[in-house]
Amino acid sequence: xxxxxxxxxxxxxxxxxxxxxxxxxxxxxxxxxxxxxxxxxxxxxxxxxxxxxxxxxxxxxxxxxxxxxxxxxxxxxxxxxxxxxxxxxxxxxxxxxxxxxxxxxxxxxxxxxxxxxxxxxxxxxxxxxxxxxxxxxxxxxxxxxxxxxxxxxxxxxxxxxxxxxxxxxxxxxxxxxxxxxxxxxxxxxxxxxxxxxxxxxxxxxxxxxxxxxxxxxxxxxxxxxxxxxxxxxxxxxxxxxxxxxxxxxxxxx
Amino acid sequence: xxxxxxxxxxxxxxxxxxxxxxxxxxxxxxxxxxxxxxxxxxxxxxxxxxxxxxxxxxxxxxxxxxxxxxxxxxxxxxxxxxxxxxxxxxxxxxxxxxxxxxxxxxxxxxxxxxxxxxxxxxxxxxxxxxxxxxxxxxxxxxxxxxxxxxxxxxxxxxxxxxxxxxxxxxxxxxxxxxxxxxxxxxxxxxxxxxxxxxxxxxxxxxxxxxxxxxxxxxxxxxxxxxxxxxxxxxxxxxxxxxxxxxxxxxxxxxxxxxxxxxxxxxxxxxxxxxxxxxxxxxxxxxxxxxxxxxxxxxxxxxxxxxxxxx
Numbered sequence: 001x002x003x004x005x006x007x008x009x010x011x012x013x014x015x016x017x018x019x020x021x022x023x024x025x026x027x028x029x030x031x032x033x034x035x036x037x038x039x040x041x042x043x044x045x046x047x048x049x050x051x052x053x054x055x056x057x058x059x060x061x062x063x064x065x066x067x068x069x070x071x072x073x074x075x076x077x078x079x080x081x082x083x084x085x086x087x088x089x090x091x092x093x094x095x096x097x098x099x100x101x102x103x104x105x106x107x108x109x110x111x112x113x114x115x116x117x118x119x120x121x122x123x124x125x126x127x128x129x130x131x132x133x134x135x136x137x138x139x140x141x142x143x144x145x146x147x148x149x150x151x152x153x154x155x156x157x158x159x160x161x162x163x164x165x166x167x168x169x170x171x172x173x174x175x176x177x178x179x180x181x182x183x184x185x186x187x188x189x190x191x192x193x194x195x196x197x198x199x200x201x202x203x204x205x206x207x208x209x210x211x212x213x214x215x216x217x218x219x220x221x222x223x224x225x226x227x228x229x230x231x232x233x234x235x236x237x238x239x240x241x242x243x244x245x246x247x248x249x250x251x252x253x
Numbered sequence: 254x255x256x257x258x259x260x261x262x263x264x265x266x267x268x269x270x271x272x273x274x275x276x277x278x279x280x281x282x283x284x285x286x287x288x289x290x291x292x293x294x295x296x297x298x299x300x301x302x303x304x305x306x307x308x309x310x311x312x313x314x315x316x317x318x319x320x321x322x323x324x325x326x327x328x329x330x331x332x333x334x335x336x337x338x339x340x341x342x343x344x345x346x347x348x349x350x351x352x353x354x355x356x357x358x359x360x361x362x363x364x365x366x367x368x369x370x371x372x373x374x375x376x377x378x379x380x381x382x383x384x385x386x387x388x389x390x391x392x393x394x395x396x397x398x399x400x401x402x403x404x405x406x407x408x409x410x411x412x413x414x415x416x417x418x419x420x421x422x423x424x425x426x427x428x429x430x431x432x433x434x435x436x437x438x439x440x441x442x443x444x445x446x447x448x449x450x451x452x453x454x455x456x457x458x459x460x461x462x463x464x465x466x467x468x469x470x471x472x473x474x475x476x477x478x479x480x481x482x483x484x485x486x487x488x489x490x491x492x493x494x495x496x497x498x499x500x501x502x503x504x505x506x507x508x509x510x511x512x513x514x515x516x517x518x519x520x521x522x523x524x525x526x527x528x529x530x531x532x533x534x535x536x537x538x539x540x541x542x543x544x545x546x547x548x549x550x551x552x553x554x555x556x557x558x559x560x561x562x563x
Contacts, residue, residue: 115327
């Protein structure tokens, strides 16, 4: 470990320093920009007094609830459509018609039904998560080795039993990859919903800081969001690696 | 195993949904949605000074950035501050809302908002605005309607003006950078736009617009207001008491405002509050309807009388 290890930080730090200097020298006054040092102070404050963590929890709770609902319904239907040619054929047009609806377009409807709060945001995220989970699960089921399904038939397993002990384990890695992609989209949609109308979570905190004329706090939340996005993605990658690892061991046994 | 997990998940989802819907409303619990702007200080005063309590209400402020009409309809809010044109439009598109109290009142002598031109834009008269880019806080909001009406009165075809959307705080920057030729702005951003080297001429459009325009008001759904007539009347009475306090003590009012909205002290100390009024009449709202009709913004709006509880 030498200084050389941290060379990647050089460019961002130089850029931040340049921004700090140029704002100070030009004496510019704006409600839209903030000194990097002020942003740093704001970041320490929101992390220190816990507000950032509270807002993070609000956003993540809505995300988790939405993912749970939309994801599980998507997986179940995906398995069903993957197994039944007839069902997949009948529903394909409907899916292609509804799937392209941008999740943010249903914000007004969700707001009318659920009002402000977790439920409205979770509903939008459930809608968001449903489609990729449905399609990716369906394609995962369709690509399950035919021989495995033959095995289920030979063993005379019931429908449910063959799904739980043959199909599910076979599609798990692909479903996890689908989930990782979906979480990324859900995160974007959650923040967008909060920026647009929903008065909770990190998106709202960011908008509020802008409206309260505290740009340093607005940027502090932007930085916080960037870190959070990175943490979520890295966490999921690690989780996936772990589970794949475990599966490999199981197979070897 | 997996069935157990699913059952647990469904149960958990049910609990979370149950918790969040539980807090909807007890009889006198009210939630009031307002944007974080000092003109909406009255409900904040009424909370801190106990005026709502006196009228049998347990009130809570919800700072919003939009969606008030839909939030009223869904029951998240019992009272919400709406721009008068937004209320008219929401009603026009089928939401059944009523006015529960007036908010503010504009006057022809107002100098706290207007159109500021960019230094070097070459705009001298209203006619010079043709083909120019004008920043507006929100497309379709009351400032744009007022600006368009003002251009109409000045004989300028507003279709020829390019309105672009930008939040108030960013407008002085856009003006300085030359991205736009003028901004429709209000205090405390007006002074920043007028600063030397940024802005040039200011057109105080209020002088030419109808007197006693109500820019915003407080609304509820008709269903809720009819079922809670006493509370709705108490809300207006409490705001009227808060108005007396605000008139007598601007500093104290801004202090209360700062408990709900965390503005930096140096900005807070320079804030002013435009003239507030808790009374509003159908005739005053009609002034907006007339302007909006000329701008083709309404489809089947019937009468401003229907906006009030009988």
